[in-house]
Amino acid sequence: xxxxxxxxxxxxxxxxxxxxxxxxxxxxxxxxxxxxxxxxxxxxxxxxxxxxxxxxxxxxxxxxxxxxxxxxxxxxxxxxxxxxxxxxxxxxxxxxxxxxxxxxxxxxxxxxxxx
Amino acid sequence: xxxxxxxxxxxxxxxxxxxxxxxxxxxxxxxxxxxxxxxxxxxxxxxxxxxxxxxxxxxxxxxxxxxxxxxxxxxxxxxxxxxxxxxxxxxxxxxxxxxxxxxxxxxxxxxx
Numbered sequence: 001x002x003x004x005x006x007x008x009x010x011x012x013x014x015x016x017x018x019x020x021x022x023x024x025x026x027x028x029x030x031x032x033x034x035x036x037x038x039x040x041x042x043x044x045x046x047x048x049x050x051x052x053x054x055x056x057x058x059x060x061x062x063x064x065x066x067x068x069x070x071x072x073x074x075x076x077x078x079x080x081x082x083x084x085x086x087x088x089x090x091x092x093x094x095x096x097x098x099x100x101x102x103x104x105x106x107x108x109x110x111x112x113x114x115x
Numbered sequence: 116x117x118x119x120x121x122x123x124x125x126x127x128x129x130x131x132x133x134x135x136x137x138x139x140x141x142x143x144x145x146x147x148x149x150x151x152x153x154x155x156x157x158x159x160x161x162x163x164x165x166x167x168x169x170x171x172x173x174x175x176x177x178x179x180x181x182x183x184x185x186x187x188x189x190x191x192x193x194x195x196x197x198x199x200x201x202x203x204x205x206x207x208x209x210x211x212x213x214x215x216x217x218x219x220x221x222x223x224x225x226x227x
Contacts, residue, residue, distance in 0.1 A: 031213055042204055042217040056214050091158050101147040106158030
């Protein structure tokens with residue numbers, strides 16, 4: 001079974017530029033997450049989708065971050081404009097069920113450096 | 116919202132010993148709690164899930180306990196090996212609809 005795919009693997013941009021990350025979850029997984037992980041910290045949930053609807057985006061900085069999940073499959077996370085403090089690893093994860101106790105499968109992440 | 120606390124200091128142990136990691140949460144007890152392993156440069160990998168009505172769960176050399184009175188989960192690795200060196204994260208469902216939130220993680224270093 002293919003895992004969660006993310007691209008790019010690394011990205012370096014200047015502050016105030018924009019950037020987009022792409023995620024392809026495991027086939028059939030209804031729930032998709034985007035997490036931000038700053039070095040030395042645990043993953044922080046930015047947004048949770050169930051199919052193509054947003055379940056929770058309470059910690060998404062909506063003035064600069066946006067995310068969408070096309071047709072309930074692939075997802076993109078965008079930052080515009082980027083700030084220095086956005087330097088982090090952005091992890092995408094997916095899980096099979098909604099409302100049940102199931103594990104999340106993570107991609108390798110995109111390491112973003114804002115200079 | 117839940118606050119999940121894990122020991123931020125690294126845990127150093129010798130090979131063959133049992134490693135015990137702690138996860139404490141502050142608010143209501145979740146229906147289940149999960150443990151993940153994260154290696155440098157990789158995404159977290161699921162290890163174990165324990166439900167609120169289960170006191171203990173085992174998988175090979177791993178054991179997890181869940182005490183809803185203490186609001187605490189303990190994660191044990193018996194007969195630890197250098198290959199067990201990694202960061203271990205606990206996670207819980209904050210809403211009952213799989214809003215998975217993570218602790219800060221504890222780094223485990225197993226010396227030969």
